[in-house]
Amino acid sequence: MLLLTCPHCGPRDETEFSCGGESHIARPSLEATDDAWADYVFFRTNPMGVTFERWRHAYGCGCWFNVARDVVNHRILATYAMTDPKPATSETAISNGLQQSAELAR
């Protein structure tokens, strides 16, 4: 059970949230090709590592926000607003997350 941090309400149990799937997917226009549209509707990146997804504090304030989560170990690397840009997926970002976990462990 994840511990997610709602930007409005703070850290809460996963049971208060609903996951809206992958974030930062641009919605194509009506003129999009079949392939581009199919990519938007059906295909997701599903990485083994850091994934960017949106969550809603469904049983709380109703706020949508973004979460960068490592799906291998469930570490939350970043929590940020819907309108914020996708954070860097560089080693730095990930190691910052690892550092946080290490601090927790101490």
Added chain:
Amino acid sequence: MSGGSRREFATGIDISRALRFRFNNRSYVGHPGDTLASALLANGVQLLARSFKYHRPRGILAAGAEEPNAIVQLGTGEAAEPNLKATEIELFDGLVARSVNCWPSPSFDLRSAYQLAAPLMGAGFYYKTFMWPDWHLFEGPIRRAAGLGIAPQDPDPDRYIHKYAACDVLVVGGGPAGLASAWEAAEAGLDVILAEIDFRLGGSSLWRGERNEAERLEAALRAHANVRVLTRTNVFGYYDHNALVAVEKLDGEGARQRLWKFRAKRVVLATGAIERPLVFANNDRPGVMLASAAQSYLRRWGILHGRQIVVFTNNNSAYEAATSFVEAGADVTIIDVRPRAKIPDIAAVRVLPGHVVKAVVGRRAANGVTIGALDGGQTFTLQCDLVLMSGGWSPTVHLFSQSGGSLRFDEATQSFIPNRAVQAVECVGAAAGELSGLDIEPLWEVPGPGPKFVDFANDVTAKDIGLAREHSFISVEHLKRYTTLGMGIDQGKTSNVNGLAIMGELTARAPGDVGTTKFRPPYTPVTFGALAGPLVGDLYRPVRYLPAHDWHAAHGAVFEEYGGWARPTAYPFPGETWEQAAQREAATARKGCVLLDASPLGKIEVVGKDAGTFLDRIYVGNASSLKVGSARYGLMLNENGIIIDDGVFVRLREDRYLVHTTSSGADRIAAMFDEWLQCEWTGLDVAILPTTTQWATLTVSGPDASEVIRETGTDIDLDDFPHMTFREGSVAQLSARVLRASFTGEASYEISVEASNATQLVGALERAGRPLLLMPMGIEALMILRTEKGFLHVGVDTDGTTLPGDVGMAGPIARKASDFIGRRSLLRQEALREDRLQLVGLQSHKGVLPVGAQVLRDRSVPGPSDGFVTSSYHSPTLDGPVALGLVRAGRSRIGERVKLYDMGEHHSAEIVDTVFFDKAGERLRA
């Protein structure tokens, strides 16, 4: 072998008080501090179970949650709990329990004849033997024969509660290591929860005799402001982000058990270690026990249940038990597989180095052992009345493994110990592999013949593991499933390591290379009651009630649940069935007038200067072109183009719309609006106000509807109030919103007032409608009426593939320039196919078609389907059946006769237009 008197030095019981209890219909006496197991042992009851598969006589092996043999049913009737271990049941006055898996009693078990067939019943026996024609034919009788406890038939009368707790440090295990960790954390100013599965703190100190320090720490912790101490609390699951779950047995707190959901910044696992049996012939006989368990029964519970004791070991820890028994006056012989050079020097104990116990003599109780040198040669028999064994220790790494931590095999202790943690968790004490001074020499299986049990709970022998190897099931997960090793109620706590190590020896692999099976929650079984907590019965899925519920009940409504609301199905007169009532109500709607409670109809206000733009992107049709005070029907799609909801929307003001959704769609659609606004169209100036439950909506429908409204009293000009328009005013002196829209096909007025005024409005309408014979109408009649009209019911006449064109609603799309949700998907090849399932009418000439009946493509059953019936009723107005269905290329097949099939019955129908009644729609505009 006799019970004898309880020893005075016992640290764990209060001999001055007696507790009476019954086991297998006999009465016994125990003391506070006893478990059922210790009380039975003290009473000389040694044989108390039969094994799962072979019905072999069994006694108590262990003293804790790892016990594989002593499985009992606790209590009687609906509160009975099946499959508990006698070792984990705290004795109380009046306790009633009985053995499982034997009849009539463990000492005289009619099914014990199964033992004779044991040579035939090895691993995989059931699956290989009872294959033809179908294993499931045999499964029932076999499962009954290999029975465990019996689940109560009646609802559980007890209450269970849930509780959340957060802390800085959660310490699991109240033994010496756990107590010390808790104290250290508390003294550092941290908020600590200490959870112990036993009803007493102390862990190994309770039987190893080092009580002073443990008692001092316990007293200090209980007095410490930062510490919460929970005993009888089994932490059984470890999940992500340090979420742990425990179940606490309660006593007199109004509930039977409490489920704890912990969130800890840091977790300390002080869960100790579990002693392993040795694997030799007839090692499962009553009177063969783990050395540490026997030491517990002696020192904690004061039971000396053997005078002539053989201790069989491959390590030093059993010498502590041996010494305790010598001190208690027993005669002890240690059989140690290790050479003399490795034997600790302990006076007063006879030790036979380099030897093994080959077999236990005695059937219903051990009365001797056959002993031989490890390397063969002569054997001899030694008389005894108790056999203690120690095959080493397995750290209790279950929770650590559940947390995602990895394990490694430690050569020094011959055990799997914690390796790398991935969460904020550390293991301390024996759980961390601190088993210093064991000086263990591996002995996984004693050579020689005879049934050598590895898993006592599931009757898995060393020979079964050999069989698994022969059949190539050598992976530890295959071994488990093929032999059922570790799949019993005890989940292999005493057997898994022995089993995988024997497989390792058979396949020339070290235990670390074989590895363990996955550790999964729960650590020990948890009742469903505890997991469900208070959310049972009416609270399982609470139903919403209409604001005028009592009025409906008083008018004879039969209620059903529709989309989470209790709504009237019909209002039967005395002597009428609800089906007859629905026919009467539907006929009345066409001839006079009816009153329908439509309060659950979803209502969402969409407010802001971009409200029209937003709804243009939501609806298939246009919203921004709608005039203030007017209403329009709209379909909503998802991005796949699939219809997800429909309803009438109203423009209240330039910047304010009222969106009606289906009753079951109210919450879902409001959430969807919010998602688009927060995640995609963040620049739109729009707010979403879900207002469904703030309003009570009563619909008056039928040719006389406007008369009823007039009689009720209103300031709305009913002569200038056409279909699909909206007015605000007063009705029955109540502030009201009135919408003219129709789901019945008749002139309808949907009157919404504040929810608290529901009963007042319905009463006023009833009085005004009395001269016009207004009658209440339920959902069933509404469904008849809308089917006669061919009005779509989303989710009934559509499914997860239905596009607007499939239900004949592609019209508005051509007239619309801008994009809307799902529009691009309607241009895909799949969406443009002409042989899609399309909504049509189905005219049966012989009775009502069953909903779900399949339209046959070529008359063969089984054979390809050309669609199915979605809605079907008898129409009282047309005095015949009406039905809607999704039929392949249906609209191009109007006039064609088709065959249908359902549940063994054949039917036929003609494909017709969806509208059966008033095709021009003149009545609803009246």
